[in-house]
Amino acid sequence: MNETTPTRTRALRSDAERTVRTILEAAERVLSQNPAASMEQIAEAAGVARTTVHRRFASRDALVAAMASWATRRFAEAVDSAHPETTPPLVALYQVTANVLRVKIDWGFAMSRAMTADRDAARVHADIGERCVRLFARAKEAGVLRADVDPLWAQRVYYALIHETAQSRDGDADVLAARLVDTLLRGVGTGQTLT
Template identity: 65%
Template sequence: MANPASPKPMRADTERTVRAILEAAERVLSANPAATVEQIAEAAGVARTTVHRRFASRDALIAALAAWATQRFREAVEAARPDTAPPAVALHQATVNVLRVKVSWRFAMDATATRADPEVARVHAGILASCERLFARARDTGLLGPDTDLDWARRVYYALIHEAAAQEPSTDAAVDAQATRVVTTLLHGLGGPKEAIGA
């Protein structure tokens, strides 16, 4: 079975075929989660036997799709340079990048939450560590308050991204606007005087 998360390199033509199958699977399964392998193969423009050569079963295909999307998620976070870019820049860019992945790979990202795949778990642990370091840098540079509960802030951030992705922004401008909304809400809340909440 092909595994896009495996470090073993694939031939270029094999990689193109696998990517075409995975992209087709995302499109087809997003529209119809009960879609068959035959429908996915048709959407990918390949024979059903080609899909079965790469993936032993429909479940194996979905597992590979989840692993593939997890790698895209990791790349999205890394591309924002969370350990080296100014925290405000890294936070905004990571939000933009992650939103693009969550919108483009919606079915696959949902599938990662329901699968106990050790490789997916390892990648997510690395992403979590990057996010924790970024939030610590944001606090240390004053972007977040000195008494910020970083675990709570991170969880709120994830929830905001989830809601922003649910709006399904369909253009780069829309994704950027949603990312700005997420970061602004995280850093500044929804406004209003502190007295209104008894501060």
């Protein structure tokens, strides 16, 4: 009997984690379409009883905070999995972009709340910002960025491109990442100047 108790506990924990994830994913879909949606609408989309949602999340605000926390963890994992400190800069730039776009497209509502959610989310975003600074410095050293380009300016342009690309939600993250990195590195102009 003692051997089945830990197994049963793990199974129950796994079921609870699946239920929470199902609710979070449904909440993302529903709130992306209607930010004023009720907990009952979210429960219906998740295929669970309203009481199940309330048992897991005390309030709508608690649910949104959990979504933001979930998305923030996915965001950090997306950057980590690209190994931006050790992968060649151009490869890392592409992989970080593709991974981050997947999270931002799939968790757009939650990501829009993540920066203001709590100190942990702000800390994660600040850490990722510092890693991006280092990646852009490595890219400049490797000749991926021109010698006369300010890496901080390039980083700001990169963030804007990611934001706009994620808002469009019009394609595969790998294709979008390739287009975004190409636009960042080669631009959209012909090279003509005002002189």
